[in-house]
Amino acid sequence: MLSGARGVDGVPDVGVIDEGGLKGFVDINPCFSGIDRETILQLSNSVYSDEEYARLEREAKIINGDAHSNILSMDFTGYYVPHSAYFIGRDTPALTISRRQLKFNRKCHERFGGGRNIELLYHPLLQAIIIRTCDEGCGFAWRNAEGSPILNFSAKAFCGAVYEGQDWISGYSFRFRGIMRERGNSKAMIFFLDEPQIVADKAAKKAGDAVAEEQRHHPSRYIPYKNSELNEDSDTEEWKKRRNGMLYAMRKHRDKIVDGLSETDIAEPGVIVENPLIGGIPTRNEIRGELSRLLMLMQEV
Template sequence: MAKDENKESEIRGDEQEIVDQRLPVWRPQDADREYYRYETKKRIQHYTVPPQTIFRPAKPTPTIRDAEHKRVAVYARVSTKSKEQVSSIENQTKYYTEKIAKTPNWDLAEIYSDEGKSGTSKKWRPEFKRMLEDASKKKMDLIVCASVSRFARNISDLIEEVRKLRTTNPSNPVGVYFETEDLYTLDPNINERLQMQGLFAEWESGNKSRRMILSYDQRICTGQFPLSDLLGLRHTIEGGFIIEEEEAKTVKYIFLATLCGYTAEEIAEVLTEKQRPTLRGRTEWTASMVKAIMENERRWGDLEVRKRVVIDYKEKVTAKNDGLREGAYIPHYHEGIVSPEIARAAHMMRASRYKFGSVPDVYVIDSGALKGFVSISPTWSGIDNRAFQDISRQVYNEDEFCELQRRANIMNGRTHSNVVSMTLNDYRVAPGVMFMTRSDPQLTFSQRSMKLNAVCWEKLGQQKCVEFLYHPVLEVIAVRSCNATNPNAVLWDETKKSGLQLCTSAFSNAVYDKLDWMRKYKFRFRGVTRVRGGERIIFFFLDEPQILVGKDKKHLDAMDTSDSTVKYIPYKESECDGAAGLVAGIAYPENWQKQVGVSYEIKQQRGRVLDAVSSADIRNHGTKVVNPFIGVIPTHGELEDELEQIYEAM
């Protein structure tokens, strides 16, 4: 029996433990909480309002129909300047003027209107910003606007400006009434509705932008290109252009004056003096306006559609259409105001650092030891590697050109000559550039410039003018003395002891392209001088370079020799592979590492070329040819005559 009682006691003990676990633990702070609750209820139940209390009721919720006197401003906006939109502005102005006059407690403060402005941002709406500034100066009590979308299509702008109008001057808040939505911003109960309407306006703006993009895509794909009027051109309903003759005089003058050596600033001064109007009637010209006229391809008869695209319609951020969206370019789409050749030459004139009196003529030597050498203006931009090749080839027939290429391959070490005995090919002669000193004539090439050292001036007889020749097949540059009447003469300032340095971006790029040079390096060459009957010329063979690595290069594709101070580097673009680091300084082509020097037979070939040069060859001016990079254009005299006629007619 006692055993059963003990067992039952154990069970009751377990049950009580479970109950204790379920009940909350009583803590001292619980007693405090109960006490405060009791005291609060007691105070509220027994509290009475003092009889002397004066209650001040809140003002009724503001509405647009309040009887208080209000100075009312109106804001109107249209997104384009079309006739329909201008009519809309006028209608809104008339409507709100009459409406405010008929309302007894309203006085018209001012009407603010932005024409041709998007509502996606307040940045480009001057009247909108002026209205907000006037509101901060308490010049109005109410702004009336046709709809939320007219006030702002950007919800952040909408909410921010409404808040500022309400809180900047709390004693005199300015409310905005949107008539279409019947929303008054001083009513605290419409905040959610206002935000919703702002979202709708912003969504509609984005949807409109997407519709316009789709419309452009469809029009471009179907050949219905969007056109607009330009100075000198009017678009037609059939989708073309016709020339507006009076305005076209201005356009022609700009191109021809550029070809005759005038700068954009000088052209702008003439057009301003002549009071020549722009498309919008402006008569004050700037250099940037002149350049903009020249850059539009429609002026020479081509058509490019969708050159730029909007990448953020809210902030009006645009970017060049480099494959971002559908586009098209149609050469010879319509009759141009100027020819493509004149336009191309004018662009080259503007891009050239050196200001020529006119487009430089191109000459190629058609006979003698210098046959195929092209006389160049080093700073002229209207040339490239392909043009040099075409110009040089014009003076050779097919058999001569094949023989020339064979000789060039031998001189450059690409192939051996077919001599009876190959013994001479076993002998190698170190390139002269390996032993170049400061007393040698030197030519230094970079991507953008070309420099002759002062020794070249001495070797050329201290002549004031020199001429540059280039043979793109033999890969040789020659510099000879000349007189100032030579159209491609370069003036050598003998006061500059450091030599002659020219900006030669186009010519340098042509040479870099021809020889596949790595563009991060400079190249220096040792000159070979020949004097014939008082005439002087220096030759630079471009396949024997000294490579200038530079002092700031940290990671170079090069190879270093462990037991020599001589450095070697792959200098062809196609051979630019990762390799060990190279100490800044001078290096040589990588293929010279295994066999420093060139074939003795190659040296003999070059010697025969140099020895064949006569004084008559050095004096040979060459034959004028058409620059294939530009095409046929009028002579300088013809250009000046036409320019004078246009000037008199303006």
Template sequence: MDSSEKEKIRIRAKGYRKEEIQVIRATPVEDVFNPSARLRVAAYCRVSTDNDEQVTSYELQKNYYEELIAKHDNWDLVEIYADEGISGTSLNHRVSFAKMIEDAKEGKIDLILTKSISRFARNVVDCITIIRDLKRLNPPVRVFFETENIDTGKSDSEVMLNLLAIFAQEESHTKSEIMTWSIHQRFASGNFITPRLFGYQIDRDKPDRYIVIEEEAKVIRLVYAMYVVGYRYKEIAEQMSKLGFVSNIRGDRKWNANVVRNIIDNERRCGKIIAWKTYTPSYLDHKIKKNNGNRDQFVLDDHHDSIVPQEVYEYSLKIKRMRKISRYFGPIPPLTVINEGILRGFVLVDPRYPGFNYENYLFASDYVANSDGDKRNHQIRKGDVSNFDLDGYEKADARLFVTRFTPSLTFKGNRLYFNKASIDKLNNPEYVEILFEPKERLLAVRKSFKGNPFAFKWVSNEGKGITKSCSGFMLTLYELMKWNDNYQYRLSGTKGEGSDESIIIFDLDTALPLTKKIIDKGETYDKVSINLLDEYYAYHYGKNIYEDAYSMRLYLLDLFKSWDVNTAKVPTEADSYTSWAKGIINSHLSALAEGGQ
């Protein structure tokens, strides 16, 4: 830029005919207390809790603003907007506040009075956003904060408002931290929150607070009893509605699935307290979340008198988990074991139920056949079966000689399938039971009948084998045997027969892994099963006869001809829960249905 251009800029900067310019001054912002300004005025007040002291504060605030507005002749009262028992850190649930803002947007308000920024909002973002939205209205709506003496209609208000809003939010944060610490200390000292609960009344002079109301307790016991024996939430609700029972502390007789679920889920009915099951992560939005290890929890058993035994409560939760995971409906089947005969120690399997693990089956087996160690440690010794030295001879592996006439059981994913040879060997029964011996790792199949809770139909109407779901038992089996989920496993069975008794036993240790292989034939292809026997069997027929471990149970099948295969089963102690439930139902349901208690 040359010197002449710079000179032109300097001349223009000095101005042009300044003395002739007329200035139309902006309308000055009226002071809110200027008696010449006619204003439509609203007031907002809020208290954060609903205890007696805060209720008094709430009423005082309302009265104060009514009197203040009445003192100014130029102020017309629109409304006193008030929220009671609501936190200021979130706009959610502040019904009166939302109505006030809506009225302001509709042009009904010129000025909003409020005690302080913390009464208006303790969330910086909400506070600033609302103030700016109000200022953008036509005409703009002003907010006057009395404590801070800030009028948002003035140009210098926003900087101070931002700073004070930050302080208000931090104050709220500090209070939230103090409250969290206070709750922690309260629960740690055993001072639990004990609101009125259906089934209990409150005695404030007792440390544990809760006193059982027997008439309500009878209803709760019946709800648990029906759930334990297999009723669903909806079915229980329908029965309770028919019986006309009270469902809550208000005396309502309204029953639905959620009412039943809430009764079942509440641990306090068994005398137990779990404190801090939910928490509020953010003091800004106050959203409640389930405490999944995010905060300490405090648990106290036998805090107060129970309505139902704690074991029944735990049992009901187990049923709930099983129904959610596996869609299994009905009561948890008892761990039932055979106590006599060749099947002594075998545990009956419910193929659909997924709640039992290996340790559960082991407990049940030992309930009648207690023994230590692994039972598969029997070996043939020299001289046991022959005077000849059989060292170097191999015991032929039965898996190498399977034919279509050999009973077999195939596992694939969560399903099982018995071949027709198995069905024929047991003389074509429609229903069978599966039994499991956990220490010897044996499965047994015996005849059963329709109506037996452990029986399942294994043949079609045409007499062919059916692929059945066995999701409840498969997980236990795969974990125990360390099977690969990607493979099928086939077991070859041994039939025992004598004195009108028939049984097929499958040795889990002899499972043959199978996989599918696709063979391309050009225009078509075949999918064939390929066995995955260990490479050892490429050069051997089996293990050395003196090294092979076998099950004594299979040896006894050959030794004896009468085994008491159909010996009755006995439940283990785990069945006490359903016994309790059936007792409750039998003693109360009929009488209550007739209107008597």
């Protein structure tokens, strides 16, 4: 795979983790423009059986509060914990996603360390982005040749796919807290996309003012950030619940998944798959073989 820090030279490989704790995560260069939401969903789903996917979909809905679990309901029923976005400060590793770019703050580089290149994994159903260490010939560069950190990455297609999947309002930017996990020689930093800190511009503040009257006695204000929340028929009770935080039982369930990651899980290479938007791309050996064949034909003439 040939990839550059500010863009992509050639066509990068797209991979999917097909086993282990990161199964279903799509390994993709976010700077590459040949990707969209449907393609990412298709690639992620391809490694699951129908039964596995149904179970994962159910689990994802429970974690996100869209489904009920009798087991989880027994664990501190009705108790909420603050969203992780409340704990993002100057010393917090954070990723900011806008409609056209990804931005890692300097604390991400300081905490993560590693070499010049990283890989980015994305799971559309679990709503999570993971970065992990990799060899220099893989992933994409997030340090320049001098070793200085690269903070901003143009990623219009990838960000568009994420915005569509999350139903985010396109005029907002969102910041996420990085959760570091280190197992042996493998490192990973996880960003959960369902707990955003809104980077408030004038439009976001105006949206917040629209619901300020209902929330004036509450210590924190919830700003609608999904397109579906702007509809007249939207369920205001749902965003009122999200204002309170995440259910403790759901956070505990998610933490078990994250803490259960092993060194093997983090380092799992997965498989290279064909990008449906582009089709099959010949390998270097196939290209060399074809060039040799053409050269022989030219010599015969």
